[in-house]
Amino acid sequence: MHAWEQIQITVEYIEEHISEEIKISELAKLASLSPFYYQRLFNRLVKKTVNEYIKLRRTARASEDLHDKNNRILDIALSYGFKSHETFTRAFKSTYGMTPEDYRNNPVILNNFNKPQLLLNYTLIDENMPLIANEIVLEIRRESLSSKQYFIGMTVEEPINQIPGGDETGVDGLAKLWDDFHSKLFDIPNIKENGDELGVAYMGIKEGYYRYFAGAQAMSKDMAEGYDLWELPEGNYIVCMFESEDFEHLVTDTIYKAQAYLFNTWLTSHNLSTFPFCAERYKTHSPETTSMEIWLKIKE
Numbered sequence: 001m002h003a004w005e006q007i008q009i010t011v012e013y014i015e016e017h018i019s020e021e022i023k024i025s026e027l028a029k030l031a032s033l034s035p036f037y038y039q040r041l042f043n044r045l046v047k048k049t050v051n052e053y054i055k056l057r058r059t060a061r062a063s064e065d066l067h068d069k070n071n072r073i074l075d076i077a078l079s080y081g082f083k084s085h086e087t088f089t090r091a092f093k094s095t096y097g098m099t100p101e102d103y104r105n106n107p108v109i110l111n112n113f114n115k116p117q118l119l120l121n122y123t124l125i126d127e128n129m130p131l132i133a134n135e136i137v138l139e140i141r142r143e144s145l146s147s148k149q150y151f152i153g154m155t156v157e158e159p160i161n162q163i164p165g166g167d168e169t170g171v172d173g174l175a176k177l178w179d180d181f182h183s184k185l186f187d188i189p190n191i192k193e194n195g196d197e198l199g200v201a202y203m204g205i206k207e208g209y210y211r212y213f214a215g216a217q218a219m220s221k222d223m224a225e226g227y228d229l230w231e232l233p234e235g236n237y238i239v240c241m242f243e244s245e246d247f248e249h250l251v252t253d254t255i256y257k258a259q260a261y262l263f264n265t266w267l268t269s270h271n272l273s274t275f276p277f278c279a280e281r282y283k284t285h286s287p288e289t290t291s292m293e294i295w296l297k298i299k300e
Helices: 003-016 023-028 035-044 050-065 073-079 087-096 100-105 173-187 247-267
Strands: 131-133 134-143 149-159 196-202 208-215 230-231 235-243 277-281 291-295
Touching: 003 023, 003 035, 023 035, 035 050, 050 073, 050 087, 073 087, 073 100, 087 100, 100 235, 131 208, 134 247, 149 173, 149 196, 173 208, 173 277, 196 247, 208 230, 247 291
Parallel strands: none
Antiparallel strands: 131 134, 134 235, 149 208, 149 230, 196 208, 196 277, 235 291, 277 291
């Protein structure tokens, strides 16, 4: 058994026993490792200590239950292994910057630390061959654009250390951008009927920041006043299509696993370089969507 498989076994165990007391000695035994080496290997592969990971997964799972106001916050806290309302509140606030009560009264999309799928770090798939891993389907192909495609939308600039899918947790600022864009979409001129929607991450103007564009396909490059224009250039692309069980998991979990696989495993193994932007392409950024694509332009 590979080392990552031993750690993945314990990751799955943590998820299944998230409400119980979880001892490092038991996890190490499951992985057939000493507690010392198990903790070192877990930290290396998951990028968190075991105890920090358990706390982050408990707060993530608890945040889902907070949407149901029939569940008392104390009951939710106890059901996810927190010993009191106070310890749950401290953990939740340190993770997301708000209390459980604040989140319940003003729900937003959170940037959670998701359960890792370590298989995606060590498996190389051929082009046009799907990879199925833990309810995720990935497939990579090549695509060529013979002419530019235009998108009209809105842009935000945020700190790189707060980019969704990274190691930091908190409020997902990109979700608010999409909500703002969709609230104005039908009033924007030059939008193509039934065109795709596009989210693009690229380097920011200020040091330590990145920019993110959220928009919809346009009929031409004519600007709409008060909005931004993104040009998807002609050329050759690597396209990663992926699916998830529902829209929420697609945009808060699966997308970041797909990106990590594409950048850290697939492109590196194929010695390919791409231009410094990552385009997320949807048929529509709506709750009915369960699949999307990542477009990366290849440097020839």
